[in-house]
Amino acid sequence: MLGGIVGPLVLVAAAVLVPAxxxxxxxxxxxxxxxxxxxxxxxVVVINLLFFPAGQQVLFRIGPVTATAEGLVFALEVVxxxxxxxxxxxxxxxxTTAGDLTIDLERRGxxxxxxxxxxxxxxxxxxxxxxxxxxxxAQRARGLDTEGGIGARLRGIVPIVGPxxxxxxxxxxxxxMALEARGFSRPGRRTLLWHPADxxxxxxxxxxxxxxxxxxxxxxxAGWLA
Amino acid sequence: MLTVQGFSYRHAGATRPSLMDLDFVLGDGxxxxxxxxxxxxxxTLCLVLAGLAPRIVGGTLTGRFSIDGADAQALRMxxxxxxxxxxxxxxxxxxxxxxxxxxxxxxFGPANMGVPRDELIARTAGALESLAISHLAERDPARxxxxxxxxxxxxxxxxxxxxxxxxxxxxAQLDPxxxxxxxxxxxxxxGQGVSILVVEHKTDLLARVANRVVALDGGRVVxxxxxxxxxxxxxxxxxxxxxxxxxxxxxxFVAAGLDPARxxxxxx
Numbered sequence: 001m002l003g004g005i006v007g008p009l010v011l012v013a014a015a016v017l018v019p020a021x022x023x024x025x026x027x028x029x030x031x032x033x034x035x036x037x038x039x040x041x042x043x044v045v046v047i048n049l050l051f052f053p054a055g056q057q058v059l060f061r062i063g064p065v066t067a068t069a070e071g072l073v074f075a076l077e078v079v080x081x082x083x084x085x086x087x088x089x090x091x092x093x094x095x096t097t098a099g100d101l102t103i104d105l106e107r108r109g110x111x112x113x114x115x116x117x118x119x120x121x122x123x124x125x126x127x128x129x130x131x132x133x134x135x136x137x138a139q140r141a142r143g144l145d146t147e148g149g150i151g152a153r154l155r156g157i158v159p160i161v162g163p164x165x166x167x168x169x170x171x172x173x174x175x176x177m178a179l180e181a182r183g184f185s186r187p188g189r190r191t192l193l194w195h196p197a198d199x200x201x202x203x204x205x206x207x208x209x210x211x212x213x214x215x216x217x218x219x220x221x222a223g224w225l226a
Numbered sequence: 227m228l229t230v231q232g233f234s235y236r237h238a239g240a241t242r243p244s245l246m247d248l249d250f251v252l253g254d255g256x257x258x259x260x261x262x263x264x265x266x267x268x269x270t271l272c273l274v275l276a277g278l279a280p281r282i283v284g285g286t287l288t289g290r291f292s293i294d295g296a297d298a299q300a301l302r303m304x305x306x307x308x309x310x311x312x313x314x315x316x317x318x319x320x321x322x323x324x325x326x327x328x329x330x331x332x333x334f335g336p337a338n339m340g341v342p343r344d345e346l347i348a349r350t351a352g353a354l355e356s357l358a359i360s361h362l363a364e365r366d367p368a369r370x371x372x373x374x375x376x377x378x379x380x381x382x383x384x385x386x387x388x389x390x391x392x393x394x395x396x397x398a399q400l401d402p403x404x405x406x407x408x409x410x411x412x413x414x415x416x417g418q419g420v421s422i423l424v425v426e427h428k429t430d431l432l433a434r435v436a437n438r439v440v441a442l443d444g445g446r447v448v449x450x451x452x453x454x455x456x457x458x459x460x461x462x463x464x465x466x467x468x469x470x471x472x473x474x475x476x477x478x479f480v481a482a483g484l485d486p487a488r489x490x491x492x493x494x
Contacts, residue, residue: 120324
């Protein structure tokens with residue numbers, strides 16, 4: 001009955017937790033996974049536990065609503081997959097700098113423009129967080145209530161999100177000019193300043209993960225991970 | 227040499243040109259200062275000379291503009307950084323957004339131009355050293371102060387080793403020591419034969435480094451000549467430009483009925 005949970009959890013243990021332990025980022029990883037998966041996880045559990053249409057085995061009743069074991073198992077399967085996805089994404093962001101990503105992608109033949117987009121998107125998150133913090137402080141100085149009740153906080157979102165997005169869009173032209181002025185559109189290969197370390201163990205681990213994909217698909221097709 | 231003849235530029239959608247009927251030459255090794263009030267066309271001039279307008283920002287350019295004898299309009303965008311380097315007043319928007327360290331940030335331009343690795347490292351280290359910011363090499367550029375970012379942005383231009391440099395208020399966020407470092411770097415570049423056009427509100431810096439000064443008003447050149455003459459022109463104040471401290475002091479001497487020659491004597 002718990003087969004759909006075991007697969008993602010084994011995957012998380014082998015492909016996320018072990019590398020995270022080696023990289024010594026288990027604690028920030030768990031914090032990030034909780035932040036990413038918890039809000040959706042709670043709603044998934046509540047909805048499926050109480051409203052799973054094929055539920056037969058009753059766990060408890062609250063008025064007209066019935067919680068079923070099938071709903072709980074399905075919800076846990078979804079949560080396990082959420083944890084696997086958010087864990088993999090968090091591990092990537094915690095262990096890969098933008099520079100490493102750009103250089104490694106280019107080293108593997110990816111066009112510099114694509115490598116830049118991938119890398120800049122990694123860098124954009126902290127920049128947007130900084131911008132949002134600055135705008136929040138500025139709006140607070142003008143009397144915006146960001147620490148009151150839920151209603152006040154919701155009303156405060158628009159005066160903060162608007163300038164964050166508009167400011168970021170306004171910077172696009174300046175950023176484009178700055179990049180063009182530094183030869184970004186020049187065709188041909190860039191000079192790579194350094195090569196990221198890539199040990200034999202890392203290469204073996206990567207290949208094992210790649211080989212694990214068809215293995216999991218085959219195991220699933222064979223009914224071993226049903 | 228940058229040459230501009232009968233040169234006008236209108237931003238896309240604008241009702242009037244931002245630059246009108248400009249004629250000037252920026253010779254090799256020459257430093258030309260540009261002054262003027264806000265909206266006088268200084269930044270637009272920088273964008274056009276660096277080839278970014280109209281290529282990137284749109285608009286309409288008329289007249290002749292050549293870089294070292296070649297028609298600038300015929301050059302492709304990626305050919306320009308090796309010829310004309312440009313620095314903006316807001317250093318934060320000049321960061322590549324992909325460099326984890328200042329060293330990588332400064333190396334970004336020449337790396338794009340395919341400069342061989344050993345030379346790339348030498349150029350980057352040299353550019354950092356010339357602005358006395360080698361100690362920032364390992365820092366995250368996004369976490370620097372505005373002034374430090376401005377020096378990094380200028381170092382990024384120097385590392386490209388362009389034949390011409392256009393700087394739009396390069397010291398806007400710098401303290402006096404940072405401004406002096408930029409002045410040193412400009413003098414050194416000019417000594418190497420690089421032509422420099424620098425837009426500045428700090429006329430003291432222009433008094434120190436510029437050979438000539440151009441004053442813009444409403445997109446037109448209204449004053450042009452040797453730096454000492456233009457910066458000492460009484461009309462400069464009417465254009466919204468504060469004269470250098472030396473000029474203001476001399477005028478204060480005259481207003482107080484003192485002989486300004488005593489200033490020269492005191493300096494000697």
